[in-house]
Amino acid sequence: MEITAAQALVQCLEKEQVELIFGYPGATIAPVYDALHDSTIKHVLARHEQGAVHAADGYARVTGKVGVVMATSGPGATNLVTGIANAYMDSVPLVIITGQVSTGMVGTDAFQEVDTTGITMPITKHNYLVKDAAQLPRMLRNAFYIASTGRPGPVLIDLPKDIAETKIKFQYSETVYLRGYKPTFRGHPNQIAEAAKLIAQSERPVIYAGGGINSSRSSAELRALAETINAPVTNTLQGLSSFPGDHPLFLGMLGLHGTRAANLAVTNCDLLIALGARFDDRVTGKISGFAPQAGVIHVDVDPAEIGKNLPVHIPIVGDVKQVLQELLPRLEIRTDSRWLEQVDVWRKEYPLHYEVEGNLKPQYVVEKLDEITGGKAVVATDVGQHQMWVAQYYRFRRAGGLITSGGLGAMGFGLPAAMGAQIGLPGEQVILVVGDGGFQMTMQELGTIVEHQLPLKIIILNNSVLGMVRQLQKVYYNSRYMAVEFQFLPDFAMLAQAYGIKDYIMRTKEEVDTLLPQALAEPGTVLVNCLVSAEEWVNPMVPAGKAISEAIDC
Amino acid sequence: MLHTLAVLVENSPGVLTRVAGLFSRRGFNIDSLAVGRTEDPEVSRMTIVVDGDDRVLEQVTKQLHKLVDVIKINDITDDEYVDRELVLIKVNADHTQRVEVIQICDVFRARIVDMGRKTLTLECTGNHGKINALEETLRPYGIKELVRTGKIAMVRGTKNTGYQDNGAKEESL
Numbered sequence: 001m002e003i004t005a006a007q008a009l010v011q012c013l014e015k016e017q018v019e020l021i022f023g024y025p026g027a028t029i030a031p032v033y034d035a036l037h038d039s040t041i042k043h044v045l046a047r048h049e050q051g052a053v054h055a056a057d058g059y060a061r062v063t064g065k066v067g068v069v070m071a072t073s074g075p076g077a078t079n080l081v082t083g084i085a086n087a088y089m090d091s092v093p094l095v096i097i098t099g100q101v102s103t104g105m106v107g108t109d110a111f112q113e114v115d116t117t118g119i120t121m122p123i124t125k126h127n128y129l130v131k132d133a134a135q136l137p138r139m140l141r142n143a144f145y146i147a148s149t150g151r152p153g154p155v156l157i158d159l160p161k162d163i164a165e166t167k168i169k170f171q172y173s174e175t176v177y178l179r180g181y182k183p184t185f186r187g188h189p190n191q192i193a194e195a196a197k198l199i200a201q202s203e204r205p206v207i208y209a210g211g212g213i214n215s216s217r218s219s220a221e222l223r224a225l226a227e228t229i230n231a232p233v234t235n236t237l238q239g240l241s242s243f244p245g246d247h248p249l250f251l252g253m254l255g256l257h258g259t260r261a262a263n264l265a266v267t268n269c270d271l272l273i274a275l276g277a278r279f280d281d282r283v284t285g286k287i288s289g290f291a292p293q294a295g296v297i298h299v300d301v302d303p304a305e306i307g308k309n310l311p312v313h314i315p316i317v318g319d320v321k322q323v324l325q326e327l328l329p330r331l332e333i334r335t336d337s338r339w340l341e342q343v344d345v346w347r348k349e350y351p352l353h354y355e356v357e358g359n360l361k362p363q364y365v366v367e368k369l370d371e372i373t374g375g376k377a378v379v380a381t382d383v384g385q386h387q388m389w390v391a392q393y394y395r396f397r398r399a400g401g402l403i404t405s406g407g408l409g410a411m412g413f414g415l416p417a418a419m420g421a422q423i424g425l426p427g428e429q430v431i432l433v434v435g436d437g438g439f440q441m442t443m444q445e446l447g448t449i450v451e452h453q454l455p456l457k458i459i460i461l462n463n464s465v466l467g468m469v470r471q472l473q474k475v476y477y478n479s480r481y482m483a484v485e486f487q488f489l490p491d492f493a494m495l496a497q498a499y500g501i502k503d504y505i506m507r508t509k510e511e512v513d514t515l516l517p518q519a520l521a522e523p524g525t526v527l528v529n530c531l532v533s534a535e536e537w538v539n540p541m542v543p544a545g546k547a548i549s550e551a552i553d554c
Numbered sequence: 555m556l557h558t559l560a561v562l563v564e565n566s567p568g569v570l571t572r573v574a575g576l577f578s579r580r581g582f583n584i585d586s587l588a589v590g591r592t593e594d595p596e597v598s599r600m601t602i603v604v605d606g607d608d609r610v611l612e613q614v615t616k617q618l619h620k621l622v623d624v625i626k627i628n629d630i631t632d633d634e635y636v637d638r639e640l641v642l643i644k645v646n647a648d649h650t651q652r653v654e655v656i657q658i659c660d661v662f663r664a665r666i667v668d669m670g671r672k673t674l675t676l677e678c679t680g681n682h683g684k685i686n687a688l689e690e691t692l693r694p695y696g697i698k699e700l701v702r703t704g705k706i707a708m709v710r711g712t713k714n715t716g717y718q719d720n721g722a723k724e725e726s727l
């Protein structure tokens with residue numbers, strides 16, 4: 001029987017076990033929406049395409065599934081760009097389907113035509129422009145395979161309207177044949193053996209674990225490794241929540257706003273075990289000062305990350321989970337504690353600190369969140385100072401509990417990503433911590449949140465300034481503050497009311513103590529407006545161009 | 555240092571843009587790039603001459619590998635290989651210079667493919683060095699127009715840098 005390519009696409013999505021699509025319709029994608037009418041797949045209508053794609057991102061991170069996004073051509077596609085780039089930078093598996101003008105019109109500057117595959121080429125793992133309807137099922141199968149294997153990432157399919165309406169003989173093939181795409185899953189056994197040897201010889205090992213641990217779901221293996229060899233663990237921003245935040249071996253985050261203990265441990269270690277991390281500039285600081293005495297073992301599924309920024313002694317290309325599973329039996333239990341004692345000295349000497357007294361402190365709110373939830377909530381953040389405070393003060397005790405925009409650092413990510421996470425985890429506590437700036441970038445998604453009755457808890461750390469940029473202006477531009485202070489903010493309580501959302505306002509420590517537990521216990525959506533001090537700075541901070549051992553307090 | 559890469563790619567639309575875009579985006583320097591079909595109509599071959607040290611080359615190769623449309627990459631720089639480039643040169647040659655230019659032509663085994671009132675158009679193939687030498691020799695006469703294809707290359711002997719279908723057509727999941 002012949003069906004349209006649009007119908008075939010929907011059937012393929014069903015075969016891929018897609019339960020949910022985040023999207024926004026328009027003329028060129030209309031044939032697909034028509035086909036969706038007859039499907040069991042649910043559709044979440046966002047309020048903006050950026051909201052849809054960030055939501056799919058949050059959903060994919062918490063469920064481990066591929067997030068699926070749909071949008072129309074032209075403005076629909078361009079509105080997706082930030083979200084696609086975000087997923088690309090943080091290696092989140094997405095399949096994005098965009099409408100396109102009919103093939104006869106392509107290249108004529110037709111109404112709502114943009115070169116979507118051209119625009120998204122550098123920010124997708126792969127993309128397709130469908131020119132032959134019969135190829136669509138194969139492309140879709142490939143898209144899911146590419147998005148979810150190896151280093152995950154977004155794959156886009158651009159579907160011209162006339163192609164979507166073309167009748168084809170539908171054939172779904174489960175097999176994938178991509179001669180140019182063969183990700184390596186198993187690490188090389190010799191390299192793994194070498195790594196075990198180096199570990200046995202080391203005296204001052206540090207494990208530096210990144211987002212790869214979360215995306216390959218290998219927290220248990222990471223913990224087993226750390227406990228077996230008795231090595232302290234530091235996380236990248238994206239790696240946070242892959243290791244228990246209250247574990248005695250945990251050093252906290254490293255890098256630009258990392259703990260001094262983590263940065264000093266890396267600086268002084270003789271072996272750095274990098275797992276699913278990519279030596280990002282925000283992590284390494286001045287590269288020559290990063291782990292200068294260390295042998296480096298680097299495990300990553302993406303061979304291009306190995307040796308990109310730092311020479312590596314033992315490169316292991318493979319899925320970090322599989323590599324760790326093969327490495328663990330080769331290791332001997334170590335109990336030597338001299339190195340850990342040294343690390344403890346740093347930890348005690350340089351704890352994270354802030355002045356609790358006075359105006360309500362944003363750090364205090366995060367500490368309180370940690371205390372109330374036992375570190376077990378899924379916490380999404382936006383981008384800015386509040387994001388760093390969550391990274392520093394929330395002690396994640398749930399694997400994969402942090403949802404944050406790390407690589408791209410895209411303000412506006414938080415609210416829609418938290419929405420997607422809550423949709424993916426219906427019965428669980430999802431909390432968004434967001435700045436007043438970033439919240440206003442995508443706050444239209446409150447509509448979607450209410451429509452789906454999501455019990456999301458939105459905590460605005462409202463300092464009425466663009467805190468992180470203001471901090472940068474304080475440090476690097478002599479406090480010549482420019483364009484970082486809002487002269488107008490909406491009344492967030494009335495905004496909540498407009499959406500029928502329960503709201504709280506908290507101005508003092510005492511109010512937080514009594515009201516925050518209450519707010520988190522509410523059954524429905526809650527918006528908490530915390531009026532916090534604007535004169536707080538994310539400390540410590542590694543100045544630009546300095547080594548991570550040279551952090552300052554500002 | 556200049557490296558010569560033989561890159562096999564899917565003959566799919568956009569593949570040249572993907573490769574070229576990758577080079578410019580990551581700041582790799584292409585010296586020349588030639589592309590055309592191979593013995594397999596679904597596979598194209600790019601000969602890319604790229605400038606960089608070993609670290610740059612490692613990144614170039616790894617990043618190219620990440621493109622789904624890239625099937626195989628060979629850095630043939632250190633292999634024995636045959637390389638050729640084709641050049642078309644329109645050079646000033648009025649009646650006083652014509653004989654000289656034709657003599658140069660002979661020396662380089664170039665061919666005259668067109669003749670104007672005051673110009674000659676030559677065609678020449680050879681390796682990079684020979685084409686450079688021809689260009690330099692003709693420069694004093696006044697080169698009106700010049701176009702080079704960029705180099706294509708193939709390893710000598712039986713070593714194969716092409717794509718072999720190993721029979722495993724379908725990779726089952």
Ligand SMILES: Cc1ncc(C[n+]2csc(CCOP(=O)(O)OP(=O)(O)O)c2C)c(N)n1
Nearest residue numbers: 384385386409411435436437438466467468
């Ligand atoms: C889309 C986007 N635009 C601009 C920036 C630059 N930026 C980084 S942090 C920041 C300030 C964020 O302010 P706010 O959301 O209020 O959070 P705070 O830092 O005060 O916690 C800005 C403007 C960005 N990261 N993303």
